[in-house]
Amino acid sequence: MQLVFVQFMTGLASAASLFLVASGLSIIFGVTRIVNFAHGAFYMLGAYVAYTLTDRFTGAFGFWFALLAAAAIVAIVGCLLEMTLLRRIYQAPELFQLLATFGVTLMVQDLVLLIWGPEDLVGPRAPGLAGAVEIFGKRIPSYDLFLIALGPLVLAGLWLLFHRTRWGVLVRAATLDRSMVAALGINQKWLFTGVFGLGVFLAALGGALQIPRDAVNHGMDLRIIVEAFVVVVIGGLGSTTGAFVAAILVSQLNAFGILVLPKISLVLVFLVMAVVLVVRPWGLFGTRPPPAQASIGMAVRPWRPLAPGEIAVAAAVVAAVALMPLWLGHYALTVASEILIFVLFAASLHLLMSVGGLASFGHAAYFGLGAYGAAFAVKAAGLPMLAAIAAGPLLAALGAAIVGWFAVSLSGVYFAMLTLAFSQIVWSIAFQWVDVTGGDNGILGLWPDAFAASPAAFFWLTLAVVTPALVWLHMVIFSPFGYALRAVRDSELRAEAVGIDRRRVQWIAFVIAGTAAGLGGALFAFLKGSIFPDVMAIPTSVDGLVMVLLGGVETVLGPIVGAVVFKALAMWLISQTDYSKLVLGAVVVALVVAFPKGIVGTLADWRDRLMVRRRGGTTNDAEATADATAAEPPAGTMAPAPSPATAAGRTRP
Structure with missing residues (x-):
């Protein structure tokens, strides 16, 4: 019983910092609609800056001043980031803002290493709170009691701020309604800056308060951002009370999970989040959101399939790529094979995001399931490589069918977070089911068969598998099913009025995307010769999002260009500098600002403007796009659904 009490108090203390971070994230998203992936980076910066300041200022006053000053400094940095970067892309789709904040996260990770080094840093004890208090025969750290008391005080302060001040x-x-606030003459720019600064201050303060309890390290950001997203979703977006209650729930699950259910301790929190999202999608204390249409796939222009001339160019490019083994070395061919695999991974996610309007935060799960499916086929069933590559997508399709059945009942950020929850559940199973998956030791010895053992032969095999898969995805996009999927994306009510079953269509698309990702995962397992749980972790899913957004949504070539640019740049930077994340993050941010519609989408805009100028017309975006796609409805509207025969034979939707 005493052990239970100690764990309970430890969980309450951990909940304080988690609540600070989650409340800041909830406030920022509620007002600015920014999915701020850099929030964990601000938490980490708060801890590092507080460590430095507490080393400079001594005594009780100096310690507490250092914590508040660290939070204030990081908040100022956050405000500068909002004014210089995020203001430029507020009109872009929400996930482009995710891409920008992801770039910032990469930069902060290397800046921390550059300034403070790779070693864990141990901060000082809090003056006056270094001892312990005996309660029920157990000694509870005084600092933990301080944090337990601080949480409700911060909650009360936020309530007063939001309910008793103008x-x-x-x-x-x-x-609730940003457009109405703007209509009343309120300066939204400074309102957004203030909200962003407050959210960053809370995150940085949460990090600063952790230095007497935990060592400061460069892995703090990813761990806390995942838990913060979980708290925000369980509690309800925009609800600080919900964030407080959910932070306590999550912290207690973490505290007791390792004692009561050690076999599923890693997955317990995500199981709870998945249940909450299925039963009450808007969270425990959230309010039901108004009906809204997805905007992920409406950012660039209406679509068209590749014209005959473009297909000929694509075939020539594939032929040129097939000749690469004649002049590339072994290492370069291995890199090229990996890029091809991730092209397929990005294209599968692109089907969901652009055509279906569904942003999956856990697409790596099906990539990993395909890899494990191939590994099981080799190790357990003794199948040859080609049969194992075919078996991998079957396991991925099964996983996607199960997850998709629940996920497609939601939309927007709730869909994204449910896919994240299921992805983490799959990762946790792979990590903790050691007898089957090998845990973090992985499954080794997955080498290609003799005919594909050389880098050149495996490259040709990869190209021979990926190319038809990309053609298949392209055919799905411009098939009658693809038109139905886009109809559901653009207007669920209109689609259902003409007899399209939204859930069935989106579920099939989810399974198709998962199957294609699993095929890439199966190839990846033989490329690496092994498979580990990390392949289905959050960073892989984020990489997929970055590739799609970087290339451009609603562009046929977007995921291909995005995957090639991102993977090639990332691998090249790793070989050239110790601070590859810093450079890669800066490049990602620069590309978001320079190409707000993605590389392919922006280049297509430039091409359209040039065509209009040559014809002596106007150069504004709207007319240029209208001129380039005269027969098409405006982006974001639903054209009349074509008949299957017409849709199949058209060269332009």
């Missing part, structure tokens, strides 16, 4: 009322109004 600024807080404006923030609440902007959360």
Whole structure:
């Protein structure tokens, strides 16, 4: 019983910092609609800056001043980031903002290593709170009791701020209806900056408060951002009370999970989140959101399939790529094979995001399931490589069918977070089911058969598998099914009025995307000769999102260009510098600002403007796009659904 009490108090203390971070994330998303992936980076910066300042300022006053000053400094950095970067892309789709903040996260990770080094740093004890208090025969650290008391105080302070001040009322109004706030003459720029600064201050303060309890390290950001997203979703977006209750729930699950259910301790939190999202998608304390249409696939222009001339160019490019083994070395061919695999991975996610309007935060799960499916086929069934590559997508398709059945009942950020929850569940199973998956030791010895043992032969095999898979995805996009999927994306009510079953169509698309990702995963297992749980972790899913957004949504070549640029740049930077993330993050941010519609989408805009200029017309975007796609409806509207025969034979939708 005493052990239970100690764990309970430890969980309450951990909940305080988690609540600070999650409440800041919830406030930022509620007003600005930014999926701020850099929030964990601000938490980490708060801890590192606080460590430095507490080393400079001594005594009780100096310690507490250092913590507040660290949070304030990081908040100022956050405000500068919002003014210089995020303001430029507020009109872009929400996930482009995710891409920008992901670039910032990469930069911060290497900046931390550059400034503070790779070693864990141990901060000082809090003056006056270094001892312990005996409660029920057990000694509870005084600092933990301080954190337990701090959580409700911060909650009360936020409630007063949002309910008893004019600024807080404006923030609440902007959360509900930003356009109405703008119509009343409120300067939204400074309102957004203030909200972003407050959210960053809370995150940095949460990190600063952790230095007497935990060592400061460069892995803090990813761990806390995942838990913060879980808390925000369980509690309800925009609800600080929900964030407080959910932070306690998550912290207690983490505290007791390792004692009561050690076999599923890693997956327990995500199981709870998945259940909450299925039963009450808007969270425990959230309110049901108004109906909204997806905007992920409406960012660039209406689509068209490749014209005959473009197909000939694509075939020539594939032929040129097939000749690469004649002049590339073994290492370069291995890199090229990996890029081809991730082209397929990005293209499968692109089907969901652009055509279906569904942003999956856990697509790596099916990539990993395909890899494990191939590994099981070799190790357990003794199948040859080609049969194992065919078996991998079957396991991925099964996983996608199960997850998709629940996920497609949701939309928007709730869909994204449910896919994240299921992805983490799959990762946790692979990590903890050691007898089957090998755990973090992985499954080794997955070498290609003799006919594909050389880098050149495996490259040709990869190209021979990936190319038909890409053609298949292209055919799906412009098939009658693809038109139905886009109809559901653009207007669920209209689609259902003409007899399209939204859930069935999106579920089939989810399974197709998961199967294609699994095929890439199966190839990846033989490329690496082994498979580990990390292949289906969050960073792999984020990489897929980055590839799609970087290339451009609603562009046929977007995922291909995005995957090639991102993977090639990442691998080249790793070989050239110890701070590859810093450079890669800066490049990602620069590309988001320079190419807000993605590389392919922006280049297509430039091409359209040039065509209009040559014809002596106007150069504004709207007319240029209208001129380039005269027969098409505006992006974001639903054209009349074509008949299957017409849709199959058209060269332009």
